[in-house]
Amino acid sequence: MRGKADSDLVRRQNRRVVLETLRFHGPSPRVELGRFTGLSPATITSITMQLIQDGAVIELDDVAGTVDSAKRGRPTVLLGLKPDAAFMIAVKISIGMIEFALADFTGEIRERAQLSIATFDMQPEIFARRLIAETKHFITSTNIEPALIAQINVAVQGVADNRLGKIAWSPAFKARGISIVSPLEEAFNIPCTLANDANMIAEGLIAQKMVKLSGTTAAVFMGYGIGMGLVIDGAVYQGSTGAAAEFGHMNYVPGGALCRCGRAGCLEAYASDYGILRSAEKLPDDTSPPSHPVNAQVMFALEAAARAGDKDAIAAFQKAGRAIGFGLARMIALLNPDRIVLAGAGTRALDLIEPSLRAAIEEGVVAELRANLKIETLPVGKDMIIGGTIDAGMRRLDSEVYAIGPALQTEVKKELLV
Amino acid sequence: MRGKADSDLVRRQNRRVVLETLRFHGPSPRVELGRFTGLSPATITSITMQLIQDGAVIELDDVAGTVDSAKRGRPTVLLGLKPDAAFMIAVKISIGMIEFALADFTGEIRERAQLSIATFDMQPEIFARRLIAETKHFITSTNIEPALIAQINVAVQGVADNRLGKIAWSPAFKARGISIVSPLEEAFNIPCTLANDANMIAEGLIAQKMVKLSGTTAAVFMGYGIGMGLVIDGAVYQGSTGAAAEFGHMNYVPGGALCRCGRAGCLEAYASDYGILRSAEKLPDDTSPPSHPVNAQVMFALEAAARAGDKDAIAAFQKAGRAIGFGLARMIALLNPDRIVLAGAGTRALDLIEPSLRAAIEEGVVAELRANLKIETLPVGKDMIIGGTIDAGMRRLDSEVYAIGPALQTEVKKELLV
DNA sequence: GATTTTGTTGTGCAATGCAAAATAATATAT
DNA sequence: ATATATTATTTTGCATTGCACAACAAAATC
Known part of the structure; x- marks a missing residue:
């Protein structure tokens, strides 16, 4: 049934469409966004203005401006996702190994790390503690302000229960029912997810329009x-x-x-x-x-x-x-x-x-x-799991930026009125 | 991605929500619609006014008004789907038998008919011609103005290709690839569909919130x-x-x-x-x-x-x-x-x-x-196939009424301007 | 008949998107 | 060097939507 609709919903939807277009097409001028989304120039101006103010989008200096310098008319202003709007950490757990990647808001990987670890015989609680410690260590090593990290997303081979946030069964562990999401969320106090690795590859295929x-x-x-x-x-x-x-x-x-x-x-x-x-x-x-x-x-x-x-x-x-x-x-x-x-x-x-x-x-x-x-x-590269995890995480962030953006504004207003 | 949104979409969506509520809850007063949909009383009044004008909804004479006569205050006005807003025909094809049902806009079955027919050895074109003839005959027998029939929906056992509108394979026929939708649409000039019978039962389960x-x-x-x-x-x-x-x-x-x-x-x-x-x-x-x-x-x-x-x-x-x-x-x-x-x-x-x-x-x-x-x-009754076909058809009509309603209005306006 | 209760309608506001006009910034022609 | 053409973006004005709140309506009860 999808419930009732109002003008807030319209804005949210259109903000998201703009963000997704930017994520998929890469930096684009406003006209291009209008062409692609079907929104009018006026609306694009209004939405991008908001997004810029919200810190999700920036006007890029015309670095590659030489490309279309041959054209007449007012030159375009490239808009792009603001790389440091938010960061996320993707974790891949496989047999005997944990991999980390730090990605910025454009999806670019800023740092990576991996470590060998004898997962198979580990007790669930011990593994969870170790995972938290290694994640903290990775974050420290990146020199990124921890408060800027918006989420941690974990991919694992095997049966991952994303509702309970547990690894139900995985070839990487003898143990079953390893709790991952709750420990991470308690330790870092940001949204965390757990997913199956094949599903994350599929997310990557979507993001790359494959x-x-x-x-x-x-x-x-x-x-x-x-x-x-x-x-x-x-x-x-x-x-x-x-x-x-x-x-x-x-x-x-x-x-x-x-x-x-x-x-x-x-x-x-x-x-x-x-x-x-x-x-x-x-x-x-x-x-x-x-x-x-x-x-x-x-x-x-x-x-x-x-x-x-x-x-x-x-x-x-x-x-x-x-x-x-x-x-x-x-x-x-x-x-x-x-x-x-x-x-x-x-x-x-x-x-x-x-x-x-x-x-x-x-x-x-x-x-x-x-x-x-x-x-x-x-042809699917080895890194599709980390890459797809990042793609899925970024889509989630987009939804949150689009959803939270206007919501925050009204929240603030309400507080001012009180 | 689901594309851009505008205020038309909002109205369409909310009209549909109101229609679906009415279809599911049965006749309800405006307040009730507001409670259920979350829309404000003002909006409900506005939408129901449009729907009444469009002929999809009517104010019901307070037949059952005695029920809540014990309450004080202004009595409610029941709104209901207008039974003769549109009609549809559901057809069920099974081994050796064709069944017809005529349903009004509330989903109520007005007439039924069934005939035994040796389907198994029939040639595709012959069957299609026969189906058209029997459908015409059924329509005539109902005394319903043919122009009021909005669609014909066919359910069949076996593999039904709804894209091509063909029965790919069915135990009811020796032949394969029996074209159903095109012949019907050509003969009656209204939207027709073909679907698998099990899927139609499922549609019925949804409609009955089972x-x-x-x-x-x-x-x-x-x-x-x-x-x-x-x-x-x-x-x-x-x-x-x-x-x-x-x-x-x-x-x-x-x-x-x-x-x-x-x-x-x-x-x-x-x-x-x-x-x-x-x-x-x-x-x-x-x-x-x-x-x-x-x-x-x-x-x-x-x-x-x-x-x-x-x-x-x-x-x-x-x-x-x-x-x-x-x-x-x-x-x-x-x-x-x-x-x-x-x-x-x-x-x-x-x-x-x-x-x-x-x-x-x-x-x-x-x-x-x-x-x-x-x-x-x-427990699933025998009639779930016809019933589910009607439920699915009505949902389709709702979408069309909600979608066409406002669209028509703007179309008319544009024509006046030209 | 006044009061109470509850449901419906009208008014004014805020938000949205769009069309069209205005403005901005550049290339090209003269 | 200046005017003109061209393209991009912003501004303006308007129509639509939904909502909060006030006004109105209709019946039951006192």
Whole structure:
């Protein structure tokens, strides 16, 4: 139903549209903002004036002004997001490692740090304390005024419950139910979030317009694990607890191969690096998965062997393709997506995987449902997790700047009247 | 991004909120509308005045005024949707049968009709022509001025492509790709839609507030076929072509039992009436499914046999439960829903199905993902398909009345100026 | 008939966005 | 060097919206 509307809402919405345009297009003159948003020049002037006053936007000195110096007429004034309007910290937790990044309001990374840490056997409280200490240390090391940091956003492999702010299960930890958000918010007194890493990659794809803003796109990340980001109508679908799109742990065969998560028959147990390796080596299906990522060299060698004709290796990749294909077929029957994007290190072996993957989709789902479906491959850099976390955080900040801006003004007025 | 906003949008939104409140609450006085929508009395007066003028709303004579006659003060004036503001026709196409209903703007059904017709072997064009002829005949029989009919909405079992307006595949037809919307729109020159029957039931659940308006709810309909309606944030999720939530034809076992759709291993081939019957009778998995619904008496008998201890019958229901359970487990891994609702005639045998269904969910999905999940059973009447089609149609009309109302006014003004 | 209660309408204000006019700043023509 | 053309931004004036508050209306009760 989306409730009633008033003129405040209109301003808020239009402020946000302007901010988003600026974030996506980069520094732009006012005319450009008007063209892109459809707002009149008068309105753009009014809104940008407010945003400048609120400290979210600045007029940029015409550094690159030489570019359009050939044109006649009054020169444009570039407007841009004010880099030091706010800062945020993105944290990536993976097996044996924590990474930090400090980003300014434009999304630019100002500082990074990473440290090795034996996460696997850590007790929840100990890890939380350690995380807080390391975050404090990172903040100190950046020389940024701590009060300017607006939020801390954490991404983690595995099942992240964003409602409770807990890591429900992760390959990085033996323990379950590790509380992250509450300890951080108590320690730093700013909004903090926890999210699944694949969903953060998907946020990055949206920010970079690599994912259509309408319809449904499923992005599959293949590698040490199998992840998915589901983008519905331009937003990452989170599910009830933020744990949606656990594609890797979607059951492939009841009672099948043993998965890292302790369950039998997950897709990941067939299609992730360790699953492929296990079946290539003809180890029994219930062989315990290694607790650390498969060495990249080992996978390179396996791919090479398959391409050189090694029957077992070929069969392992085919088996992986069939597992992913049936998983996708089931997803297609449920969600009828417009697009599937394959990404991640695992796509290196796509030549070995794709035929059986496509065959499985054809076998597993009615032709009518895949009539308009596009399947694409996408090069995805390693840093997409940190980058996507920052993108998502910045979008959240935009919403807060747009929402708080006018609200603050009326709040102040009310206080003056009292 | 949702684009820019202006004051027109505010009015449109608030008009819609008022209409929706009226539709959901039934006739209400203005104060009540104000209380419910949060709009000020002044605004309510202004909006209702417009809506009355536009012919969407009327002041009702205080028929039930005796109810609150005990109160002091000025009596309320009930406002209600104007029944004859617009009409629509809902059509339900199933195996061997077409049903029609004429509904007024309040959603009340004014006339119904149904006819048996041997759909299965009909050629697409012949069926379309017949459908048009029967619809015309139905309209004539209602004595409603044809110009007052605002739309025709068709629901069908099977894969309905709402983008192309074609029945991609349906158990009611041997043929595929039966064009429905274009022929109807050409014949009647009003907006027509085609949708899947399970999605229409879901629309009905929303209209009756049986489904939470936030979060994700999956409604499963068990019976002759297996259907699903996916409600995400208060709206039925349609997918790219309107064919989302084809749960019945989601693959259960690669290369498994033969399904009505011609494919092997669909969930429906194990869990629908005919699937259960086939396995209870120990017929081979590739036995062709019957082209007509299983007689209800046969299913009653099978249930009775199972409850009386018949091993084969018990095993068949357990097998069905396991199939649905694994299907749901996969759905849960992908969508992390808040709620699952089980409905339809098949829930009669829930006592036989549920244990294996729940066991399969536990086996098939990580505990963390089903921590907050609620599974409920819902009595769903036969008529939910027609009812839901009407509900969905009315919501569409509301949007058009709210949207066209002000637009028309400005259009008229512009014409006067020219 | 006066009083009380409650619901509806009118008035004045503040905010919004837009169209059109005014102003600003530059390139180019004369 | 000056005028003109061109493009960007700001200002002005107006229409729309919603809201708070006051005025009005209608019936029940005293």
